[in-house]
Amino acid sequence: MTATPTHQASELEAKKQLFDMMLAFVKSQCLYVAARLGIYNLLSDQGEQSLSTIAKTTQTDPERLYFVLRALAHVGVLEEKPDRVFAPTVMSNLMVTNRGASIGHLAMHLLEPAQWNAWNMLEESLHTGEVPFERANGQGVYEFCQGDDWSGDVFIKAMSFFTAHSIEALLDAYDFSRFKTVMDVGGGQGGLIAGIVKRFGCKGILFDVPYVAATAPAYLEQQGVEAGAIDIITGDVFVEIPTGADAIVMKYFISAWNDEDAAKILHNCKKALPPHGRIVLLQAFVPDLDEPKTAPDGIMPGIFAVQINVAVPGGGWRTKKQFQSLFEQCGFRLEQVVDTTTNLSAMEFSIAG
Ligand SMILES: C[S@@+](CC[C@H](N)C(=O)[O-])C[C@H]1O[C@@H](n2cnc3c(N)ncnc32)[C@H](O)[C@@H]1O
Incomplete structure (x- = not known):
């Protein structure tokens, strides 16, 4: 032989x-x-x-x-x-x-026909710069989910699953106890803020659009959150973000927007925070050349980033350095980076000067 x-x-x-x-x-x-x-x-x-x-x-x-x-x-x-x-x-x-929310909801959200049709537009979008989902469906993914009961329900549960998947590892690695009030901007049904409030005893604010926030009270009750521990406020980040929190968390939120829109959101965050306030950015970060390509839970941020880019105008997620530079341009300073045992890492920013 x-x-x-x-x-x-x-x-x-x-x-x-x-x-x-x-x-x-x-x-x-x-x-x-x-x-x-x-x-x-x-x-x-x-x-x-x-x-x-x-x-x-x-x-x-x-x-x-x-x-x-x-x-x-x-x-x-x-x-x-x-x-x-x-x-x-x-x-x-x-x-x-x-x-309840499961990885099955995430699979149904990522693979439903409206998302699938967007992939047909990938090549064209590389030439035109359009968002494939918007090109294929005539509207953005958030508007689409708002207008379709099944897709909206699946989307909200997909996000809740993704939060449940990573929350314990995050709360073990990042200490929220020094904050009095934490606000989750674009917080979905409130799984993250519920976990923070329950573990660290701070007060919580959940901020999201009305159709998503409407599902939060029942979900928070299921999570065993005491009445009054979390205020639910609805609105649009591009118009105004409520005041009252000394820390804003944003999980998989800024990543949905391009740099221009992200800067508008960060500007509104700055207006909403006190001078000693913090933003805790929670994300999977796309690895740099010398970093591992796969997160500890098996997710490859560089692959997932293409999916995000097909669905929303988010710039294909970003590396830690790209996020740092985006935040610095908007008047924030990086304080610390905390990795966890899932795809999720935390980047904490203070207000510079
Ligand atoms: C990708 S999901 C992330 C949800 C949650 N942070 C998580 O990690 O599971 C983005 C969230 O932002 C909300 N959102 C989108 N546009 C918004 C806006 N203009 N103002 C406030 N919330 C918005 C959506 O309704 C959705 O709940």
């Missing part, structure tokens, strides 16, 4: 990776469609099921459905047993969407 030359071995490895990348969209779509059909919920609630039962319950054609379920079994999302019986797995149980 002759040994495979090194360059051929590496070419084979490279080809394997390219095949995998090329077909990654198939995995995404199968994952998404099974969530839409409620198959993860069904298997989690009722245990393993035959193909014919799943097809009947989901009103789908069994032969066509089988291709999707088999593919999901081949990548470990489901388990296929003899006689076309499918059983739940750890992954499918994580995808369940009928017991």
Whole structure:
């Protein structure tokens, strides 16, 4: 037997990776469609099921459905047993969407048709500079979610899942106890501010647009937040940010905006804060050349950044240095950077001069 030359071995490895990348969209779509059909919920609630039962319950054609379920079994999302019986797995149980916010909501948000259509505009947008989502759907992602009940619900829950995923690691790593009142700007349903208030005993303010903030009271109650511990204020960051907090947190918020809009938001933050106030920017940061490309929880910020850039005008996320320079141009000074054991890091800024 002759040994495979090194360059051929590496070419084979490279080809394997390219095949995998090329077909990654198939995995995404199968994952998404099974969530839409409620198959993860069904298997989690009722245990393993035959193909014919799943097809009947989901009103789908069994032969066509089988291709999707088999593919999901081949990548470990489901388990296929003899006689076309499918059983739940750890992954499918994580995808369940009928017991509160889950990674299944994030998958449905990222893979729904309005987002998918935006990808068709990626090449064109590289020439024109337009936001692909806006080009494909005639409106921004926030307006779109506001106008569509299903998409709005899925978006809000996707964000809540993402917060729940990283909050404990953040609260272990970053001490909010020195602040009297913390305001989460663009805080969604309030998972982050609820965690801060409960762990550190400070007062909280949740600031978001009305349709999102409307879902917060029920969510905060579920999180065991005492009545009165968090004020919910609605409005538009581009118009005015409420006063009353000595720290503003913004998680995955500034990253949705280009530098010009981000500067307007930072200007309004500055007006809302006292002179000793702080902004705590919470984000995954795109790594510089010499930094690891994958966050401890497996998320690759440089990959995720393309998704954000397709969906919103956010400049493809930013590196820590880019954020620092953006904040410095707006009159803030970097005080500290705190990494956590998830994709989330904190950059704390004070008001300069
Ligand atoms: C990407 S989500 C992040 C939510 C939350 N911070 C998190 O990490 O889960 C952005 C949030 O900003 C809110 N938002 C968007 N435009 C806004 C505006 N002009 N004023 C206030 N909030 C806004 C959205 O409703 C949404 O809840």
